[in-house]
Amino acid sequence: MKQVSIGFLGCGNIGGGVWRLLSEMHDELVLRHGIDVCVRRVLVKDIPEALALNAGKGLDVPREILTEKAGDVTGDPQVDIVCEFMGGEQPAARFMLDALENGKTVITANKVALALNWAQLQAAAERTGAGLWYEASVGGVIPVIRVLNTNLEADRIDRVMGIINGTTNYILTRMSQEGRDYAEVLEEAQKLGLAEPNPEADVEGMDAAYKLSILASLAFHGRVTYQKVYREGISSISAMDIAFGREMGYTLKLLAIAKKDGNVVEVRVHPTFLPHAHPLARVDGSLNAIFIHGAYCRDMMLQGRGAGDMPTASAICGDIVSAASGDRPFYPSFRNTVEDDPSFEFTNDWTTRYYIRLSAVDEAGVLTRLAACFSQENVSIASMMQKTAAKDGLVQLVFITHPASEQAVRRAIGHMDGKICRLERMIRVEE
């Protein structure tokens, strides 16, 4: 039997879940894999506070393995595997680096620390022969990291599209199903613990963008940094646009999209309309789902719990078993550099359909003048809907375009006369 000693960096929600899973499954893991997994050291911010919290949750983490010094975990010669559950970029990334430099395998669910420090972490791991595992960093229990790293390694992936932020998906689902406004649903989500007190990282799309930079790097076999991801959040989405879109056959999701065509790469996170029948349109609430398309595999979809202590713990403990069994770690096969892959041409001029809502004066000839602006830029309109005048005397005009260049659409809108109309909202449409 193989002894496997684990150190925890942090012991909050996820750490507590991993502790519980390892306790409950300890004997089963001995039987299945011949590994005797034991947690030896746990870093916490404040020992008395941690003892009280653990007692409240019924976690029997012994007093003597708690420490307030990271070095007691990352430098403990008895610890084989360091699991990081702190969240946030620093000091998590620094502690992981210390552990790797001490030859310890690191397992993390921390997309921020990984996305921003991947090159340094991987270089340290390769130098000392330690493993670096991060299945839980994207999509919770969804096995997307391993699938991209193993199953699809002989394929040529050209598209990854996903709902990879549970908070925004919950908010949009509620807004959509109940016709309610953003601020109201956000407040409710915060009360339920489904949104952070400071929700910015989720609702402005940063969380999804970190995850997309990881997925795109693996899928395209070249580094795509966070900085390259175009990003729009959901905080300015109105119940009106969700309702209009629904009427025209679309469901709104915060989508993370990565596409590669030849060397041209686009990576973007933004609210996106999907046809009601699209598989991702049906992924509601706190579920996550990732759609992958490749030259040979064609379309594939992976769906599951993107968050939650026990699903995330399941993914982390899957990594523990793999690391303890000597599996090849998740070192991606791209050059180990902080730069974006020099062979990639990043574009901000993608082609997609657009939902464009304008407020316009209610006069004859207005529509003709607006249509001329679109046609001037070769933007072709697939459908149009006019909503009767609101109290300000303006009508709402909604256009859905045929596939068009983003920059052409922006230019077309730029041509429009500000005296007759105003752009209220532009939302991209995927199919």
Added chain:
Amino acid sequence: MKQVSIGFLGCGNIGGGVWRLLSEMHDELVLRHGIDVCVRRVLVKDIPEALALNAGKGLDVPREILTEKAGDVTGDPQVDIVCEFMGGEQPAARFMLDALENGKTVITANKVALALNWAQLQAAAERTGAGLWYEASVGGVIPVIRVLNTNLEADRIDRVMGIINGTTNYILTRMSQEGRDYAEVLEEAQKLGLAEPNPEADVEGMDAAYKLSILASLAFHGRVTYQKVYREGISSISAMDIAFGREMGYTLKLLAIAKKDGNVVEVRVHPTFLPHAHPLARVDGSLNAIFIHGAYCRDMMLQGRGAGDMPTASAICGDIVSAASGDRPFYPSFRNTVEDDPSFEFTNDWTTRYYIRLSAVDEAGVLTRLAACFSQENVSIASMMQKTAAKDGLVQLVFITHPASEQAVRRAIGHMDGKICRLERMIRVEE
């Protein structure tokens, strides 16, 4: 750079796909993984015929690497990895065994040969240190084998449910969408090459049962043989039952179901009604999808192309890269025995809902007498629908039960008076 020499057993549809993928991706695999993959030997039944077929498909397999003797592949000292594409149990299993005994890693998509000869194949692999890989054996490109073998190894899986036969899913989808009868749709599927000239293995559920025996064994960490799988096909499904079910809110699928509760295990393949909103109900045509539930991961769904030359080739080549990179092969962590796991209690008395259609004489009091038969066995009725008399003067009565024991339902039907009714169809309902 690492030279990797491949031998093919067979070169039909799938083999041709793997040849094409390895040719097109050769240089990319060198760059990504430092492996130079080369096919050295190809077993075919008849060389002149194979040359003509390959020429027709534009496959440039050189004459000099073709052979009609299996030993030229399985015994070639230059071959590292043997890929088996023959299908059928024998001689495929014997050839794979030869290859493993010669220390060659075997990669197969052959669920029949694997399900029926797993123990011997694995024993040979372990004896000689060869790898045994079979990602493509279930669900085509869907990564379910690796996910069960790695990501979920620390979890306790209690349910696997899947649409894992594309032919029957295509037939049921067409029957359902177009209201057509089985025989007509089958004939069309055969013309399109989506069903075999002898469709028995697909339509009678054997193919799904082989695959389920593999999935259940991995999910439950104990051997579940093919013989233990209860099996009913789709050949006696009528357009009428599909239409009645749809009216009551259900979609019909051929489902493979494995459940484990404590030590009690049920494994079954049969036509199954699912609520329209169930994620598996929406998996149409030749798509496959597998739903997994575990104590910690909760629900997960994997969806993709279950068949087709290139998707299957993608999965096989993923295995080639893994094997060539020294990954841990798919040796499951159960005792290496041909027997079913002795700790499992297999049951044929599962609890589920039932759709029961009876022809009954159109007389007062009949319903009361039938209802009494159900209640005598504690089978509770959730809903009932009566369809007006057909030409034979009989009415169609459709019952949906609350969850009930299979054996109790069968006894209840046994109590019914043959003079007033006849059982037309019983279909299980999952939720």
